[in-house]
Amino acid sequence: MGIAPHKLVPGPLYTPSPALRHLPVGIIGAGAAGLYTAMILDSLGIKYEILEGSARHGGRILTHEFTKELPGAPYQYFECGAMRFPDIFLMRRTFDLARKRLGMGADKFIEVIMHSDQAIKHFNGISVLDGQYSKTDDNGKTSADTFKIGKSEKNKDGYIPQEYLDQGASKLYNQDTLGPLRQYFVDAPFAEAFLKLMRLDKHSVRSYMRETMGYPDSVIRWIETMQWRTGGFDMSLTESVLASLSFEDPRSSNPKWYCFNGGTHIITDGMLEKVKTKPKYHKRVTAIKELAAYNNQAIEIQVDTQNPGRRHTESGMYSNIISTLPLSVLRTVDLEDIYLSVGQKNALRELQYQPSIKIGIQFKSAWWEKMGIKGGQTSTDRLCRSIVYPSYGPGMDGQYSNVLIAAYNGMLDSQRLAVYMKGYGSPEEKTLLDIVMKDLAAVHRKPVDELWDEYLDYFAWDWYGNTFSQGAFAWFGPGQFQEVYPHLTMPAGKQQRLFFAGDAVSTCHGWLVGALNSAWRCVHDMLVAHPELNPNPNEDIIKKFINEWGESEEWDEKKGAKHVYLGRELFKRQQQLA
Template sequence: MSRPKLSSATGTSFKIDIPDGWFTTISVVSRKTYNHLVVVKYEFSGFTRSAKIIDTYGVQNEVMKDSRSGEVTLGIIPQEDPQTISIDAYYSTVGSVKGVTLEADKYRSNRANIITNNKPATAPKEFPDYTSFLIFVEDEPATTKAGDPEYDDVIIAVNILKGFQQASPAPPLDTGSEALTQTGKDAIKEYLDQYTKPGGPGPVIPIPPDGNVPPPVRPPVSPELAALPVAILGAGGSGLYIAMILDTLGIKYEILEGSSRIGGRLYTHNFPTNQGKYQYYDVGAMRYPDTSFMQRTFDLARNRLGLKDKMLPYLRANDNAFLHFNGVTVTKALNKATPLKADIFNQGQSKDGPVPDQYIAQGSGVFWDEILGDLRKLFVDNPFDVAYAKLKELDGHTVTSYLTFVKKIPYSVIKWYETMESRTGLFDASLTETVLASLVFNDPRFEGKTIDWFCFDGGSEIIHKAMTDRIQNQPILNHRAIAIKETDNGQSVTVTFDLSGGPRQVAVSQIEKKYSNVISTISLGCLRLVNLDNIYVSNAQQSAIRQLSYTPSIKIGLQFKTPWWEKLGIVGGQSSTDRPIRDVVYPSYGPDSSHSGTPAFQKSNCMIASYNGMQDSQRLGGLMKGRGTPEEKILLDLVMRDLAVLHNYPLDKLWEQYEDYYPWDFYRDQFQLGAFCQFGPGQFKDTYPQLTQPASRQQRLHFAGDATSTFHGWVAGALNSGWRSVLGLLQNHPEINPKPSENIIDKFKNLWGPSEEWDPKDLAVHNFIAQQLTAINTQQKP
């Protein structure tokens, strides 16, 4: 069996050869008060990366840090090809460490001793094979006094594990994940059948019996055009993930972001008023369930970015949190203990409310537990394909229409369910979408199984920061795409960017840049505003871009002097109300000793004072006009008043605790124009097939982002869409392969694994049909 080995060692310069599939970590300790520098270079597949590990001048016995990421452990993920790691040690008795100003040649450490350790043959099989190298470095022989130990100025630990990220059979999908992926597969199958079987709406496109479609037939591309980079529009999770993939494949690219920040909906706001480690809240993605449909997200965070130790338990529930409806406030514990017929919120007709008493006696939770529970139970009582077919029969219904016409439930009861269990207006969404979403978190086949939820220490922004740190080409900010056109007779794509939104004045406010292909990850609402007149986008694709629904959503974060809610027994979880703020989310991270007044408490003193969507969010979002405006003064006053009522907390004392606020409306953000997808009845099958095919006469414009995934609304959907868009790029443009002798698609599959959403052969047929239809349609144009 091939194992890591030391291939060369000269002085304090070492080379270690690592086979494919092994995971490497490197940590360094400086034992002296002067500066040390350890340079690590790792080469694989013709690429070279480097890292500089440094210490702090004047500090002894310090764990040194990567100068770019600040991490104390450098992690190198497994590769398909073997790697070579080079390590060089230097020191300096003078100079500043911030700029890594060590003069390497002049101050190279003098000598070293290395100890190699392999896993004993008798170790338990459940532990991975490993090889470790301990490198003990000495700086100058003259500094060693009699009796002093040698080789202890710097200690470098290199640990290499086998099988850390080896391909293995994926665990069975939970019911929700399986149903979501089946939704996409059915939509694609129905679409493909329209063009591969007689009797469809268009021409029959012959497909080889084995499904192996031929490569595209196009005029040869000149070397100059073939060498153009790929443009990735948008530096959110999907765009950064695509960049990581292209790096491993050796494909040149540029990431261009319209706004002044990286991350998209991986957005954490750090309060500037009284700064500290936990003085933030997640404006965007904030919680991550450890379910099968999140596999790619957890692989990214844990394995590829090394953020496993940054994952904290997310506290979803707390019985001391409050419910406030119809002017009545109770704790969740009291609500659970009170008989339903007691009508604690005075909503029944016997208490002058609108809801018939027989429904009050059942409780509003019957909506999720029994009404939708009966639809989830289909997957317990029937084989999956039978249950899924039964659910699809209801695809034309919204939640409201199903409750009205199928379940014969009065309108007042439907609105009561919606108020207590959902968001105002959300029952107008697709019934099947709602059931599928509930399946992900309430799998009837695994009743009683606990799902672990996580958040990130430092907020979700640490994900995009880690991704940005690992890609070769940094995102180019303040480049807003305003037009995309085909150039060079369709063999290239030119994008026009508006630079006027940047922080500085520029001589030219618009520029054009030419690319071999463009992958757009920007939201469809924003793409709708881009001029696509001069690039072929089918009528069906244009309709999909225009029609796909995005859910309104807002968050309003507040910073207080102390987490006063902890005195009420609330740590984590959330409270709910029918007042405008709707949901309050308490932090799951902390405590923060860097902020005055908080060491005695358990969690951060920053909360999400309002988290809501649909009509509720649109009304509060209309008040978000900018700090200091009359509208936002009204907004802040409303939020504080609602918090006081919800928590039975004196309003004056609440204002005494107040420090800062930060509101966010995704629909009012010019770079989002909506929070996340929420398909309407029947909409999925008419949009998903169109947006998963590339546009332009030569298929050079590709669409990505969570809206083009079956897992829309989640980071997993953004990543899955990135996987699909890159595979589509490779299938459509074999000329983009930097090593023609190498099977780049096999390499992609080995490095980035399979996708539960797509079979590569189905995607190839999907792309082939797009090629053929585009050729037919563009020839018919005058």
């Protein structure tokens, strides 16, 4: 960026005035990133406050418990957000949090059954068992064309050439397209592999398959239908490669997946119990301002606060701000009075969050177990797209829970159902429930009345329609990792006092570990930019931080420091244009 290397060094030491010496750090949001930030600051002896706009902690970790029917029965819940975690190298910070920081024993982890041969693939109106399909069609050699989509003399309406059918969607996508790119992360450390992957960041999955792999468009659409969400292949190739590292980690052999016994909320509940300063709820941030009266060395936050029957505005002053708000939500905050580079402004406007919905249904029994389905996931081209069977339990009349995630989808698929989500029991949601029950009946080849006889209750959740999330997870477009994302990994403000956290400001979008890694980076960068925060000047606080919280796979400590200094120098250069 044209900045001389000799300038990427610490600046002059700043000593706060008595009026500013004891200001806390402001943490916006009491989700996983905010609570993890607080845990780190507690360990370093740095004061903070947590401001949460909603009435609860946890952010996009949300466990819904059914309480109206079968009160007191065990395992009557499903996850609206994060629900399963692979015990792999990439996720080590998540398991360090659970096992070491929160002291969770083996009884808090339940192994997830990720695959069941008795689960179903249902496409083009045809249902087949997953185990059977992997033998007859998706075996990498020959295809029986179970779903009647092959182009042949017999099937004039088919659209997939036989040579691609024979290889199978799994091989064409996971093995041939993504496999060589995942290998980057075996051959080199994460940061180096990521930089190598950036050479391809201009590509969507679709353009890479078309231009590099040479697949016909009809084949690409077929693979997307079988392997991903509708419209997903128009998004960044980088996203799909990074996501596949979690499901197909080449550094791990048959890793185990886990969910948390009682629901994922026990993670954020445990974090809440650990932090010394509890969140302040109903504090929706409306503005962030740097204060010229203090040479921009302090930040003011304005919030709308709502107590029962009463709402008013208040403000507070902080030494630094770590915002863990989803970028889509931060975009609604007034940032006119704090310096953001043009790159940061564009990033807040451009970087994308994808819609995603889940619909959980509580049944009288785990009726799918009578079909031999225990755990795993069914896929279909119908509106529900994915059906996730529980691996936790026992619930009622089954080995596992009787609560089913009857629809789990995202992107275009989720929008088709989200428009009906108008509140529990509303006429629109009754229509929604009818749609989902018909999907379940068609996929499982059961009379819909038989499923209604089993029905007890439901709950539908749309992350895009929630004002505190405005999307389920970040999912960037082509070129955005390389050209847009880096701007938000630099602090904002004339004195570098606003930091951006959350899974979107990491390379692990949609995963708890992304939120944790981003919190690590923000605290690290804040300590680099503002060594005056150190409550014990005789102690090396960066060393203490690394010793206690480890290094980051995403960020090299020394390069991270230079990244902070680079942001400072870029601001100086911009001031010359003013």
